[in-house]
Amino acid sequence: MGPQINPLTVAEVAGQESSRDEIVIQVNDLHKVYDLGETQVHALRGVSLAIRRGEFVSIMGASGSGKSTFMNILGCLDKPTSGQYLLEGADVSGLEKKQLAGIRNRKIGFVFQGFNLLARTTALENTELPTLYSRIDKAERHRRAVEALTMVGLGDRINHFPSQLSGGQQQRVAIARALVNRPSILLADEPTGNLDSRTSVEVMEIVQSLNDKGLTIVLVTHEHDIAQFTKRSIVFRDGKIRRDEAIFNRANAADVLKTMPVLED
Amino acid sequence: MDLLSTLRMALRALARNKLRSTLTMLGIIIGVGAVIAMVGIGQGADQTVQRQIANLGSNLLFVSSGSTNFGGIRLGWGATKTLVREDITAMLKECPAVSAAAPGTQTSSQVVYENDNWGTRITGTTPEYFDIRTWPFMSGAAFTDDDVDTAANVAVIGDTVRKNLFATTEAVGKTIRIGNLPFIVVGVLVAKGQSPAMSEDQDDAIIIPLTTLQKKITGQPWLRFVMVSARSRSASYAAQQQIEALLRDRHRIRPEQADDFTVRNLADMADLASEASKVMTGLLASIAGVSLLVGGIGIMNIMLVSVTERTREIGVRLAVGATEGDVQRQFLIEAIVMSLIGGAVGIVVGVGASLLIAATAEWPILISGPAIGGAVAVAMAIGIFFGYYPAQKAARLNPIEALRYE
Numbered sequence: 001m002g003p004q005i006n007p008l009t010v011a012e013v014a015g016q017e018s019s020r021d022e023i024v025i026q027v028n029d030l031h032k033v034y035d036l037g038e039t040q041v042h043a044l045r046g047v048s049l050a051i052r053r054g055e056f057v058s059i060m061g062a063s064g065s066g067k068s069t070f071m072n073i074l075g076c077l078d079k080p081t082s083g084q085y086l087l088e089g090a091d092v093s094g095l096e097k098k099q100l101a102g103i104r105n106r107k108i109g110f111v112f113q114g115f116n117l118l119a120r121t122t123a124l125e126n127t128e129l130p131t132l133y134s135r136i137d138k139a140e141r142h143r144r145a146v147e148a149l150t151m152v153g154l155g156d157r158i159n160h161f162p163s164q165l166s167g168g169q170q171q172r173v174a175i176a177r178a179l180v181n182r183p184s185i186l187l188a189d190e191p192t193g194n195l196d197s198r199t200s201v202e203v204m205e206i207v208q209s210l211n212d213k214g215l216t217i218v219l220v221t222h223e224h225d226i227a228q229f230t231k232r233s234i235v236f237r238d239g240k241i242r243r244d245e246a247i248f249n250r251a252n253a254a255d256v257l258k259t260m261p262v263l264e265d
Numbered sequence: 266m267d268l269l270s271t272l273r274m275a276l277r278a279l280a281r282n283k284l285r286s287t288l289t290m291l292g293i294i295i296g297v298g299a300v301i302a303m304v305g306i307g308q309g310a311d312q313t314v315q316r317q318i319a320n321l322g323s324n325l326l327f328v329s330s331g332s333t334n335f336g337g338i339r340l341g342w343g344a345t346k347t348l349v350r351e352d353i354t355a356m357l358k359e360c361p362a363v364s365a366a367a368p369g370t371q372t373s374s375q376v377v378y379e380n381d382n383w384g385t386r387i388t389g390t391t392p393e394y395f396d397i398r399t400w401p402f403m404s405g406a407a408f409t410d411d412d413v414d415t416a417a418n419v420a421v422i423g424d425t426v427r428k429n430l431f432a433t434t435e436a437v438g439k440t441i442r443i444g445n446l447p448f449i450v451v452g453v454l455v456a457k458g459q460s461p462a463m464s465e466d467q468d469d470a471i472i473i474p475l476t477t478l479q480k481k482i483t484g485q486p487w488l489r490f491v492m493v494s495a496r497s498r499s500a501s502y503a504a505q506q507q508i509e510a511l512l513r514d515r516h517r518i519r520p521e522q523a524d525d526f527t528v529r530n531l532a533d534m535a536d537l538a539s540e541a542s543k544v545m546t547g548l549l550a551s552i553a554g555v556s557l558l559v560g561g562i563g564i565m566n567i568m569l570v571s572v573t574e575r576t577r578e579i580g581v582r583l584a585v586g587a588t589e590g591d592v593q594r595q596f597l598i599e600a601i602v603m604s605l606i607g608g609a610v611g612i613v614v615g616v617g618a619s620l621l622i623a624a625t626a627e628w629p630i631l632i633s634g635p636a637i638g639g640a641v642a643v644a645m646a647i648g649i650f651f652g653y654y655p656a657q658k659a660a661r662l663n664p665i666e667a668l669r670y671e
Contacts, residue, residue: 077584077664098588105586112668116581120281130585132270177585 023089024184024216025051025074030083032069032239043069044080045239051185051218056211058227059220061236068189070236071220075108075187076100088184105133109178113190115170117162117177123149124158127176134181148176152206168199175206179215186210188219192226198260204229205253229253268598271591275599278571279606289567290607292560293647297611297640298618299553301632305619307546308631314538318531320457321467322398324364324495325531326504328512330488346487347516347525350475353491359511362504365494367394368475372483376471377442378430385426386470387443389478390492395421395454397494405437405452408474416476420448423468424456446481448473501532550636554643560607561647568600568655579659580667593660600652601645608644612637 032044044066051057061067072078073085076092079100085093092103104110109130117126127145136144149158152172162170171191178186188207192200200223208229211217219230227233228251235243279286330348353366369390376383388394392407408419420441427436436450457467479486493508495501505528512518512526572579579592587595616632623630 072665075584098590101583101586101588101591104584110584112581112584114577116577116668118578118581121277129582132274133582133586133588133591181586 022053023050024053024055024087025049025218026084026086026089027073028084028086030070030073030080030085032066032073032078033081042239044073044083047083047239047241049234049241049244051216053184053216054211054214056208056217056229056231057219057234058230058232059218059234059236060222060224060227061242062222065236066239067220067236069239071187071189071218074185074218075110076103101133105130106181107184109175109181109183109186111171111174111178111186111188111191113193115162115167115174115194117170117173119163120161122159122161123154123165123173123176126162126173127158127180129177130181144180144182145176148180149173151179151210152176166199167195168202171195171199171203172206175203175210179210185216185218188217190220190222192221192223197225198257198262200226201253201256201260205257208253225251271594271598272602274595275602278599279603282571285567286603289563290603290610292563293557293604293607293644294560294611294614296553296557296560297608297644298614299556300550300640300643301612301615301636302618302622302630303549303553304546304633304636305615305630306622306628307542307549308633309623309629310545311539311542312629312631314542315535317458318535318538320399321531322400322492322494324498324501324504325397326493326495326501326508327529327531328491328493328508329527329529330490331525331527346485348488348491348512349486350488352488352512352515355511355515356491356493356508360504360507362495362500362507363493364496365393365397367391367397367492368488368490369394369492370475370478370483370485370487370489372478374444374482376426376430378439381430383426383429385423387478387482388470388472389475389482390472391475394472394492397492400457401455403453403455404435405450408451413474413476416480417474418446418448418477418481419451419473421452421454421472422450423454423470423472425466425468426471427453443471443473444482495532498532501530505530557640557643557647561604561651564600564603564648565651565655568596568652569658571599572596572655572659575659576662576667576670579662580664580670583662583664584668589660592662593656596656596659597649597652600656601648604644604648604652605641608641611640611644615640 027047027049030044030047031042034041034043047066047070059067059071069078073080076087076095080093083093084091087103087107092100095103118129124142124145127148128141131141131144146155146158149155152175154169154172154176157165157169162173165173171194175186175191186207191207192203195203204226207217207219211231217230219226221227228247228249230247231250232246233243234241328348330346350368353368356363356366367390369388371386371388373384374387376385391413392410395402395407402421403424405421407421408417411417412419420443422430422436422441430436430441431439436453439450440447441450442448454468454472459466493504495504508528509524513524516525518525582592582595615637619630619632622628
């Protein structure tokens with residue numbers, strides 16, 4: 001059985017009223033050099049890219065291709081050595097640490113491979129975590145967290161601890177956490193890397209549905225099957241974009257799920 | 266993030282690892298408890314000594330004949346014959362800070378009652394002596410001025426003498442022999458215990474009229490000492506000066522000559538003792554303070570472990586928008602909460618230990634408000650001081666590396 005997804009309006013998920021054609025992410029000639037003392041490692045060697053609102057982009061590439069570095073810069077966890085990064089039109093490449101934290105808090109939702117939920121903390125409180133760092137009152141925090149959990153189909157498990165949830169459910173809590181502050185983009189770093197294939201598709205079903213509601217999503221994966229669920233595939237190699245193409249025969253996770261055998265938990 | 270949420274988060278983080286948090290707090294608990302108990306013991310000791318000194322007599326000054334250095338007072342006893350009863354009359358008249366004075370002279374003698382005998386000190390004085398020394402009677406009463414005028418053979422005995430001569434029988438009205446002279450016991454004094462000033466048993470004494478001792482036993486008309494009561498404790502220094510000036514004048518001592526008497530002031534001794542017990546209290550408190558320091562290091566140690574353990578959590582928090590300041594505050598408040606809870610429990614333990622010592626050792630323990638306040642302040646300071654470095658370490662983590670930390 002697939003997760004129950006609560007139909008919410010596009011505006012609510014995306015949090016914005018803007019048009020679909022608006023460019024959310026614009027990077028121009030991005031370079032990143034790690035100075036390791038004697039040697040210098042060029043992780044990014046000039047990456048330029050634009051992602052519009054509502055896009056669903058997969059980023060693939062071997063390790064060392066620069067995709068992780070690129071994601072870290074997109075997520076405002078790292079700063080480029082040179083080049084420009086415009087997030088919703090605003091240049092964020094030169095911001096201070098504290099301002100970057102604010103951007104991460106309000107505009108970016110992270111989903112990690114390892115879920116990274118806080119142990120012995122309920123799904124609700126895990127989901128509330130980003131709101132703790134926003135100026136949101138307690139009632140609103142609670143309301144938003146419940147809403148986000150409902151959106152990923154866990155409205156009935158808000159008081160469960162991570163240890164009481166399956167891997168797929170834990171990843172859904174992580175997605176709810178990423179959504180709670182109504183970000184401009186969702187960055188998912190190998191979100192299915194720790195999951196079995198059926199659960200992976202279940203998670204992708206949710207991610208697809210969020211994208212259907214207008215959320216811009218950038219997803220790093222090394223599985224072609226997973227990339228097939230996205231709308232645009234970008235391949236990194238040696239710090240550069242090697243390929244950037246639309247996916248025509250896009251897979252629908254809900255349909256794929258129907259063809260898969262149901263495994264007992 | 267607001268303080269309340271941070272506080273809640275800190276409590277939750279500590280609750281997640283109850284055993285470890287408790288053990289960490291134990292250092293602070295023992296430290297704070299020890300400080301409170303030690304200060305309590307020190308102040309209790311001070312109070313005891315002060316009480317014992319007050320027990321010697323009210324605002325007492327002790328004038329003895331003969332000049333000698335402080336502490337070696339007995340050496341000079343009786344060396345001069347210049348201190349006489351007229352000096353007392355003058356003292357009462359001319360020294361405004363003096364409220365009462367009793368002359369005294371002393372000898373030792375064997376005392377016999379029926380088949381028992383006991384060697385003790387015999388003091389000759391006037392009835393004022395008992396008031397000056399605030400020494401009440403267990404039974405009977407003091408001899409009178411008439412007894413002094415007539416050199417009557419009456420005696421007041423101390424509790425140690427009573428025990429040795431009479432055991433359980435009533436002493437008042439019985440006749441004892443001092444040397445070869447019969448004395449009627451007219452009063453028995455309440456036990457006063459050991460004298461802290463002269464380190465002798467104050468109750469091992471027989472007190473008889475001054476004149477009786479002078480005329481019938483020693484044959485010496487001069488005095489060995491005068492017990493003086495000042496009007497108040499603060500007046501005792503003035504009384505000392507007035508007495509010194511008066512006696513130098515009366516004894517015609519020229520400016521370049523040394524006194525032929527010594528005045529000891531019990532307020533002086535009390536201050537001295539107070540000083541000593543303050544030093545002791547300080548010493549005890551600093552030893553206890555060391556354990557508080559060790560407790561603080563324990564907190565730092567555990568916080569460092571905690572930061573390492575929770576690296577991924579820190580990474581997540583930073584990723585979802587916590588600033589360095591948020592993370593630093595979180596860990597700092599955890600450390601402070603830990604030390605404050607430890608401090609609070611430490612107060613309970615310290616007060617409890619003080620009460621226990623007070624009850625079992627029969628030693629008065631003063632539970633001091635400043636010590637408690639100070640302990641809490643120190644606990645808080647320890648939390649801040651020893652929490653700062655781990656908190657900063659947490660805040661400085663690189664979120665990318667923290668998220669990948671295994």
